[in-house]
Amino acid sequence: MEPITGAEILVRCLKDEGVEYLFGYPGGSVLHIYDELYKQEDVKHILVRHEQGAVHAADGYSRASGKPGVVLVTSGPGVTNAVTGIATAYMDSIPLVVFTGQVPTALIGNDAFQEVDTVGITRPCVKHNFLVKDVRLLAETVKKAFYIAMTGRPGPVLVDLPKDITITKTEYHYPKKVKLRSYNPTVKGHAGQIRKAVDMILSAKRPMLYTGGGVILSDGSAELVELTQLLGYPITQTLMGLGAYPATDKQFIGMLGMHGTYEANMAMHECDTLIAIGARFDDRVTGKIDKFCPTARIVHVDIDPSSISKNVKVDIPIVGSVPNVLRAMINVIRDEKLKPDTEALTQWWRQIDEWRKMESLRYRPSTEVIKPQFVVEKLYQVTEGQAIITSDVGQHQMWAAQYYLFDRPRQWINSGGLGTMGFGLPAAMGAKFAFPDQDVACITGDGSIQMMLQELATMKQYNTPVKIINLNNGYLGMVRQWQEFFYQKRYSMTYFEALPNFVMLAEAYGHVGMKIERPGDVEGALREAFAMKDRTVFLDFVTDPSENVFPMIPAGGGQNEMLLAERDDMVSTHEEGMVLV
Amino acid sequence: MNNSNRHVISILMENESGALSRVANLFSARGYNIESLTVAPTDDPTLSRLTLVTSGNEQVIEQIVKQLNKLIDVVKLIDLSETDSIERELMLIKTKALGEQRAEMMRLSEIFGGHILDVTDSTYTIELTGPGGKLDSFLRAVEKDAILEVVRSGATGIALGQKALHV
Numbered sequence: 001m002e003p004i005t006g007a008e009i010l011v012r013c014l015k016d017e018g019v020e021y022l023f024g025y026p027g028g029s030v031l032h033i034y035d036e037l038y039k040q041e042d043v044k045h046i047l048v049r050h051e052q053g054a055v056h057a058a059d060g061y062s063r064a065s066g067k068p069g070v071v072l073v074t075s076g077p078g079v080t081n082a083v084t085g086i087a088t089a090y091m092d093s094i095p096l097v098v099f100t101g102q103v104p105t106a107l108i109g110n111d112a113f114q115e116v117d118t119v120g121i122t123r124p125c126v127k128h129n130f131l132v133k134d135v136r137l138l139a140e141t142v143k144k145a146f147y148i149a150m151t152g153r154p155g156p157v158l159v160d161l162p163k164d165i166t167i168t169k170t171e172y173h174y175p176k177k178v179k180l181r182s183y184n185p186t187v188k189g190h191a192g193q194i195r196k197a198v199d200m201i202l203s204a205k206r207p208m209l210y211t212g213g214g215v216i217l218s219d220g221s222a223e224l225v226e227l228t229q230l231l232g233y234p235i236t237q238t239l240m241g242l243g244a245y246p247a248t249d250k251q252f253i254g255m256l257g258m259h260g261t262y263e264a265n266m267a268m269h270e271c272d273t274l275i276a277i278g279a280r281f282d283d284r285v286t287g288k289i290d291k292f293c294p295t296a297r298i299v300h301v302d303i304d305p306s307s308i309s310k311n312v313k314v315d316i317p318i319v320g321s322v323p324n325v326l327r328a329m330i331n332v333i334r335d336e337k338l339k340p341d342t343e344a345l346t347q348w349w350r351q352i353d354e355w356r357k358m359e360s361l362r363y364r365p366s367t368e369v370i371k372p373q374f375v376v377e378k379l380y381q382v383t384e385g386q387a388i389i390t391s392d393v394g395q396h397q398m399w400a401a402q403y404y405l406f407d408r409p410r411q412w413i414n415s416g417g418l419g420t421m422g423f424g425l426p427a428a429m430g431a432k433f434a435f436p437d438q439d440v441a442c443i444t445g446d447g448s449i450q451m452m453l454q455e456l457a458t459m460k461q462y463n464t465p466v467k468i469i470n471l472n473n474g475y476l477g478m479v480r481q482w483q484e485f486f487y488q489k490r491y492s493m494t495y496f497e498a499l500p501n502f503v504m505l506a507e508a509y510g511h512v513g514m515k516i517e518r519p520g521d522v523e524g525a526l527r528e529a530f531a532m533k534d535r536t537v538f539l540d541f542v543t544d545p546s547e548n549v550f551p552m553i554p555a556g557g558g559q560n561e562m563l564l565a566e567r568d569d570m571v572s573t574h575e576e577g578m579v580l581v
Numbered sequence: 582m583n584n585s586n587r588h589v590i591s592i593l594m595e596n597e598s599g600a601l602s603r604v605a606n607l608f609s610a611r612g613y614n615i616e617s618l619t620v621a622p623t624d625d626p627t628l629s630r631l632t633l634v635t636s637g638n639e640q641v642i643e644q645i646v647k648q649l650n651k652l653i654d655v656v657k658l659i660d661l662s663e664t665d666s667i668e669r670e671l672m673l674i675k676t677k678a679l680g681e682q683r684a685e686m687m688r689l690s691e692i693f694g695g696h697i698l699d700v701t702d703s704t705y706t707i708e709l710t711g712p713g714g715k716l717d718s719f720l721r722a723v724e725k726d727a728i729l730e731v732v733r734s735g736a737t738g739i740a741l742g743q744k745a746l747h748v
């Protein structure tokens with residue numbers, strides 16, 4: 001076999017791995033790699049406008065498709081720009097493989113031009129990282145990177161490539177499989193634990209299913225639906241879990257947590273048996289930990305042992321992949337013809353229906369000013385609930401989660417763990433690459449959209465038409481809401497005294513811009529925009545600047561201590577809550 | 582529940598350049614205590630053995646063990662405090678040795694099973710091994726202002742009986 005350069009090897013690896021898109025940005029240390037990319041057409045390189053955008057785009061591509069997202073950036077500033085994206089993916093367990101250029105091996109540690117300690121900087125926000133010091137290890141390292149990123153609890157893996165490695169030659173061989181003696185994620189759940197869990201689940205009087213992003217990441221949606229319907233139990237989902245179980249089904253009682261529905265949070269608080277699946281008891285979900293599910297016995301299914309009993313001590317832990325464990329549970333229930341306590345269940349549902357009557361997502365409609373919730377509801381109608389929705393971070397994100405009913409997994413894409421403003425637009429672009437024939441909309445705010453605006457140019461270059469739903473309230477709304485509630489309306493640095501003309505801005509990038517100021521125009525504008533299949537349309541909705549997200553559990557509150565719209569004018573928080581975020 | 586116990590955790594990990602910093606990073610990032618940390622290659626040059634001493638309540642230790650296991654470079658680990666095991670630490674101590682001190686210091690070293698490695702007309706350098714607690718007692722027994730320098734290796738340990746940590 002002819003020896004080939006490291007750069008050629010890398011590109012061959014990507015081909016052999018079946019990589020379709022590589023999101024990246026060139027620079028000195030990766031020039032050899034870009035030269036090889038130039039010579040072929042199998043791996044399509046997408047030239048973004050900022051490395052953070054590259055990582056978010058790869059991330060959005062991965063969340064939409066289930067495939068790994070792949071990134072290439074140069075050393076130094078290329079890497080530091082990418083870090084926010086990598087940390088975003090890490091917090092939500094998204095499989096990415098990020099290739100970074102590095103100064104030549106001989107210069108490492110010399111403060112060379114565009115040198116940063118990439119492996120050191122990224123170590124806390126990757127699942128694993130590698131520095132390739134020998135070209136003969138390159139192909140195997142790439143294989144390991146994909147393997148580690150995609151298996152177990154997924155996550156970003158970074159491969160740092162010194163420039164000399166990319167021109168050194170060796171023979172190419174891409175291993176079909178790799179084995180790591182130090183890494184063997186458990187997939188199959190323990191049969192004894194599963195059996196015990198089934199008994200506990202079926203003996204419940206007030207059961208509750210609480211599921212998270214792990215169900216989506218493990219493609220466990222079908223098993224979740226089957227188990228939930230077999231049991232007839234109520235189900236709530238985290239912000240990251242939405243779509244795994246259809247939101248339009250009657251057993252779904254809404255999202256839980258800080259901005260969850262009244263019925264979901266009350267049911268959590270009152271349940272006697274909690275079945276947590278692929279969820280990690282995040283503080284946005286639990287509220288104050290010692291007030292969390294005070295009467296519940298807890299079963300927890302998760303692929304990551306360190307997620308189990310981290311925040312909340314559980315009674316029956318099951319380590320394994322969600323579809324695998326749920327399938328085993330379903331089999332036990334069916335084989336032994338086990339039945340839940342229907343009498344207790346009827347009573348429990350009666351109680352939940354009482355809570356539902358609170359209509360905690362009700363908001364006061366207006367014919368004068370556009371309510372942000374109304375825009376999301378209309379978007380849901382116009383897209384017939386079928387669009388892939390990405391979002392940024394803030395109030396608009398919560399309204400998107402609350403009012404767009406997601407019926408399938410991978411339809412809802414947002415930065416839940418890190419809460420990265422700027423995520424939405426590049427993620428929408430990535431999702432559009434994955435599904436060019438589907439409608440993709442990015443629900444954003446006037447703050448967030450300005451953090452990754454430059455990607456509008458990338459979207460023009462590659463013609464990835466996305467509808468941008470800007471809920472423009474003129475404020476950093478979510479922060480303003482906290483200031484209104486907890487800082488006596490001292491609106492410190494949350495009002496934008498200058499905003500761009502978004503319509504002209506969209507046009508400047510070659511897209512269509514629309515400004516919508518009246519409630520009566522919302523639906524028409526949306527229809528018009530979605531009719532333009534091949535255009536990116538920036539819809540700038542001028543919304544009620546004083547609107548708040550309800551329900552809300554103030555930091556430090558228990559799940560049953562929600563503030564509701566129109567009902568809680570006087571908002572206070574617990575003293576200890578003020579130190580929480 | 583809240584009582585904080587000392588644990589000796591012994592880890593076999595890939596002998597890779599970044600491996601040690603991954604462990605150190607984990608402890609600082611998650612706010613875990615680290616009392617001591619020793620690391621050296623094993624008979625198999627691809628593996629390092631790392632011993633760390635930490636403390637925390639049951640729940641914290643459980644998390645530490647899980648988080649360590651989650652590191653890709655960690656091959657295997659054992660919490661030595663959960664089994665019959667022995668723990669050893671090496672201490673080198675330089676003391677003043679003047680007049681009456683000379684006999685006194687020599688006697689103390691003998692009682693604790695130490696070796697005097699180096700003698701000058703005014704100092705001794707003593708080597709002592711044992712469990713951390715024994716080294717502490719020795720330090721307490723020596724009068725404070727006689728101590729010139731103390732170097733401790735940090736604890737290492739091994740399980741007793743047939744139990745062995747290997748791949």
Ligand SMILES: Cc1ncc(C[n+]2csc(CCOP(=O)(O)OP(=O)(O)O)c2C)c(N)n1
Binds near residue numbers: 394397422478
């Ligand atoms: C990169 C980044 N910086 C700061 C924050 C803190 N933050 C959270 S929400 C928010 C306001 C978002 O404003 P906007 O995008 O206009 O959305 P709105 O809340 O008004 O809907 C801010 C500043 C963040 N999440 N991410």
